[in-house]
Amino acid sequence: MKFGKELNATLCSLPSEWHSYTIQYKQLKKLITQLVLEMRDVGLSPEELREGKISKRIVFENQGQNVISTVCIAPNESEGVDSEKLLQMRTDSAFFSALFDTLSGLSNLEKDNRKALTDTLEVLSDRLLKAASPREKDMYIWRNIFGLYHEASVFNITSDKNSRDRLDWFNGQMRERKFRDKLHHNSRDIFDEFILILTQLVSVVQFQRLNQKAMRKILKKHDKRTGLGESTYFSKFIAREELSLSADPCTTASQMIALRVTRVVPQPEDYSCPVCMDIAWKPIRLSCSHLFCLPCLIKAQDQEKWDCPVCRCADSVKKANGGNIDRGVQKLMQLYFPKEIQKKAIERSKELAIRDYEALTGYAVSNDKCVLM
Amino acid sequence: MAANLPRRIIKETQRLVSEPDPGISATPSDDNLRYFNVMIAGPTGSPFEGGVFKLELFLTEEYPMAPPKVRFLTRIYHPNIDRLGRICLDILKEKWSPALQIRTVLLSIQGLLSAPNPDDPLANDVADHWKKDEAGAITTAKAWTNKFAMV
Incomplete structure (x- = not known):
């Protein structure tokens, strides 16, 4: 399946309010096509760039609303050029402005989501502390639940299993063993909330990974078609801009759960x-x-x-x-x-x-x- | 006669079966749960690549205070493994620690196949060959792999 289609298919299963935050893969693809034309106009050949015949570096600047990219071509002594030649292409800046704008939006969304989840988890953690305390009969049941949660390794993504499959397995185990029914009334609410949070987190992780993949794919395409090799410079640029995008959504998610939920109940x-x-x-x-x-x-x-x-x-x-x-x-x-x-x-x-x-x-x-x- | 199988051995066996390491399999024998039939695939990039090596592993009564006894059953041309399949590996001898496990032992043996150590030999003739003419020794090792370790 082409990635553009895969992107849309995955989005369908995620909350609709997130859709507008997604990396605009199609639009960016079009900008790359336009950029290649503009490069020809200013006399830059993607073929020569790809072959490494021209040595250059890229400078990214954040000017409020826009990101400006400048291609600096190294002096070519054999042709008697002794200073760097600077080139700015409208479509290239448009491409990186659009991408950066999306990333900033994603960063804010992630911050908000994380804040909301953390708050919910804090409350859950306090309630669980009481419900699963050694003085309560539910402690051993909670321990079994979290033991199975560990076994499910929901946020441990490998090539053949994703978080959603693993969560389905976990839910299946819960039903089969009737853990919810075994819990006391108080604990049942907490259990439902725990499952709800896990479901939300799985979506969050899926969305973050989808965007990461989209960014990787589009930058790779950019590199391949233009020969400018801007992706590495752009990665350094975003690192400097201090966006709060998690580099490893799975680890972040599993730590959130471990810190505030599963750790409340010690495992032998x-x-x-x-x-x-x-x-x-x-x-x-x-x-x-x-x-x-x-x-x-x-x-x-x-x-x-x-x-x-x-x-x-x-x-x-x-x-x-x-x-x-x-x-x-x-x-x-x-x-x-x-x-x-x-x-x-x-x-x-x-x-x-x-x-x-x-x-x-x-x-x-x-x-x-x-x-x- | 052996008393109950210690819980540690049961746990290790379960984990070996449920979470096997790539290129390694270990299954306990039906009539003696302390005796394991082991298979290790020759690591990629080593002269043993493509071969599957059979080993036997036995947990003595003292295990885990004493190391497991491990031996190659498939013949192999390796400076640290002799004609009888005995293995020269520190953790199977003086460097054994009861916190090590069947899994860690087998991973170390797999590592030994990737990195033969002719300076600490068990099979002296093979080690000499390895030190004097590494390319030639590797060719022999490959030939032995083809001859003895192909399934």
Whole structure:
């Protein structure tokens, strides 16, 4: 599909109030065609430029409403020209003025959208803090919801999956597991709002990426047809103009959600021991700041593995003792992961019982069922 | 007899299957969940490109306190891998850390195929060949890839 058509097709699925902000791809394409004619009029040959026979640089200036582009042709000593030749083409300035105007509009739209979303998220965050607090029964359900949100990786775009598909998958999971029904009345409103915000963010990201792509495409076309190579100069120019356009819409979106929503509910994965990959209970903080569980640390010390398993910091394990229990994290874990901790404690006592049994009897414990002889 | 399979091994196995790395596959054997059948595709741009190399990987009772045992089953002409398929790689020996995983080990082996290290050899004759006549060694490695590692 030609990009112009793809652009229009994608726009149809996005809010209509955004349409006028979009990069005017068709119009810009026409300006490129006109520009090539104007270049011929002033004696600039795209072919020679493309072949690199003429050395030049481009200057962009922002004059209020307009962007003026100036092509500065380097002196050509063999022809006896000793100073730069300056050229300004009406259609070239028109092209970059139009593009810059759109980008400024997009930048304002993005700023407004972000502000509105941030405000909504702040409110949501406060409500969630109460609804998903360890004192409420909903905490474990919320954790499952956000666990699946992470698994969906909505804002992790790869070639074969886009945000909308991933969000559909997430919504499907929610329906299938009936998470909304399991939540208390209070939490349900928050859940609906969370889904609404995600849907909006997915649109925002899609719109931003669409415009980024349109800009890339149109500048590439400009470079290719005129041979002027203005795109790199223009990119530097916009960087100087300090527009608030996100360079990476996906990361921006996922950070917004992580910061104000999902982080409210701690996940056990964030407190897992890198050795047993289970919850790090009890949490030991080594001098190099890495977190492990006490049983793994004891095993490492028993085997005289003295360095930190993660960063190899020398003697980090050797130096650790009871004082290395991270009380703050321990408290937080008791509050947020009571079930996980209990499970781990049971497993640990089983492990110790087996070890003691084997040490005492000299027999290995087997899982085989007892057999009557 | 082995007690329950530690949770870490179960988790690692699940992730290896659900999020495989490009060019690497590892599947546990049906009768022993500590024994993995591994396949590594020869990295692009290396003399092993186009080949698929079989390896075996075994997690001992001490794992993850002790490294997994890994060996090439497919013959390969490489200065750090000997006739028996044994691999000279620091993280499989003294540089092992229990925070490393099956995944990281296999990625390192894949890296070793991209960057043979003749200064730390296991197969001395191959390493000598590599140091004295790199182009010739690469030709041999390619020939071996064609002969032994084509599926």
